[in-house]
Amino acid sequence: MSAKSSSGGVSSSPILPKPTNNASPPPVSSGFNARTLWPDLIETPENQWVFECKDIIEKIGSNEPLALEMKRNMEKCLMYFYTLKKKLNLFDHTYTASCILFYRYWFVYGIPTTITECIHISQGILVTACKTMENNRPIEAYVKGTCEFLMQNIPALKSRTNIDKLKWEFRDKLVTNEKKILCLFGFDLNISNPKELIEEVFSGYYRFNRDHNLPENFKKAFPKILQESRTFMVQAVTQPVSLLCDGYTFIALSLIYCGLEYKKLVDKDFKYPKNFFKDRFPIQVTSDNFANIFTDYKLLEENFFNLKSNKGVKLQIDSGMVHSVIDETSDVENEISQFSDPFNYELIRSGEVEEEFLNHIETRVNDLLEKAKQESMKRKAKDPIKASDAKKQKI
Template sequence: MATSLEEDKVKPETNDSTNSNGSTKKATSDTIEPEQQPYFNPRQLWPDIIKCPVNKWTFQCSDIIGKLGTDPEKAQITKKKMEKCLMYFHRLRKEMKLFDHTYTASCILFYRYWYMYDLPASIPQCIHLAQALLVTACKTMENNRPTDHYIKATCDFMVKDGPSSVGQKLNLEKLKWEVRDQLVTYEKKVLCQLGFDLALDNPKELIEELFSAYYRHVRDSDIEASFKEIFPAILQEARNFIIQTGTQPISLLCDGYTMVATALIFAGITFQKAKDPSFKFPHNFFRKRFPVKLTPEGVASLFADFRSLEKAFFDLKSNKGDALLISAADIEKLIDEDPQDGEEPYNLYEYDLIKDGEVNEDLLKYTERKVEELATRIISERSIKRPAESVPDQIPKKQRI
């Protein structure tokens, strides 16, 4: 880098002039000609995208269940601490109005940390850890909130749902300072222990990107109208599947793209059983959209692992239970994919490939319509929040009687 910067420097222009006594004097020009000015390329100094570390965060189902240990009493204590942290994520998602993909990111970070380092000994310390993970997820997925917002919400949670001795009253001011200090401590600890690896492969974020307006109008222009009419309902069911199953340690089983594809297959099977037994995804639907290899046997094995994790960890209302009893034959009836024997999947979403993407007229019209709708909504909301002042309010106070 140093060599290239030195080469890019423009040397000042020098002119040799001769004095009356014959001596030569070297004059340095204070100005640089426009054509000689160095060309500034920001990408040489700061990349347009920062690449996160790439680590393997997927494990065998038996290894994940084995992390609970063989002692039933200790396993129950661990699950109790997990439930408290997951309840914390769920509560703060509602109170702070966080995005769904921030909630799923919190769960992903939580299970990664638990698998590698286990949880702290006490429930209050687990809540402090969960707060640091939530803040990290929020900074990664959306606009960060002021620190006081996290602290207030965490204190409210600890007062209402945290463990406390019978009759003991918490000093709120003291608790706020403790929560603030623990946030700083655990946030540093979490980032260092996870190796600053924020490449989460968040399936909730991926599903929104894979089927965003850009790809709907550019990549999916050749899909039949009948499938386009059905697909939004399937997409919504897949979103629900991702959010609900994120409460279990399913994120440790597979990468984000595989999780999205599996969620779509589950939604397709559900649609087949409930509404249209003849429903089927278009030819090579998954091969054209996902940079992973999918086989009916592999996806069926994932569903079986999902069910095993539900039985081993938490009995929740959102559990899929017997709905996960999906065989490879069921999946073969749903998808129509060409075999990929020995062929590496092609990643359509590499940054260098998509940064100069195509734009067609339909996408431009769609974007323009959405911008106009947003502007209209903002103007109408402002008019509701700020109604026209009445005549007495418009009179200056000093003129009133």
């Protein structure tokens, strides 16, 4: 491995001394680059977690009584995630991650036939999602919240089960199932959480640099669309849409849906700026492709759960409707790449900064400086300071 030196050249990696018993750290070389030799995040292997709609529906099975019982247990597990999110004050990121991991587990391994065993698995998934997305909670908090949920949903447990004994059972199961789930997923926790990705794609850094020159009417409308898009994702993740598309496709799907709703309810002339999706997402957004995803989403709703958050007929979106709100070029050769994006945060953080980005930053800083000077002059004109007051000594 090599590291870039401060002078712009490339220096060879330092030869580390042989390990000793006291495990003391090796001396730091002048050419050491912490960003290169010690990454912020060690990436785990990624598997294919996107499947065809037909395969997802066929996973339910043809046995009607067993399918109904399975869907009833799955719905209880999703309710469990939402209840524990409220009890433990978890982020929406954690809730969406729990649902994504739960559907992956169900699709590959299935779920137990009893609700108690299903909640055991769900508890392990929730803890795994919490450790991945945010600060972990004490084990007693998970166990207490899980037991209370079961007592409320299975009243027979109150009469025949000792609550303290049940807590110890869930505590032991949690330790076992957490290890089991990590192994079954192959330690692949790169879930491409859409709720997390949307905050990164439209973070303050990108609003300041990449998105500063958008049309003014779109800048006023987009915050409302973005908020509705976040709500859409939290609701849609209760159906197995996460098995249908990856995180970036999920975000684009939500933005297109909310853009169509905004066009229908607020502004009939609304449309995303040219290449809005192409400049921000590593996927190709086409009218036909996303019209098919909306159709598949509607089929999943009809075959899985009847929830209040279901969109129903609103998902009857054809390619013409999608085309009315997007303006994307179809040149495949010019698809955006993270290596050609001057505003790519990961490359900038590693020290690889392009001249285009440096010139852009200089222009933006000068604009902000000029704006600050003008505002200062306006304030002085409105509230002039007397010369005698200015010369007073401070006590």
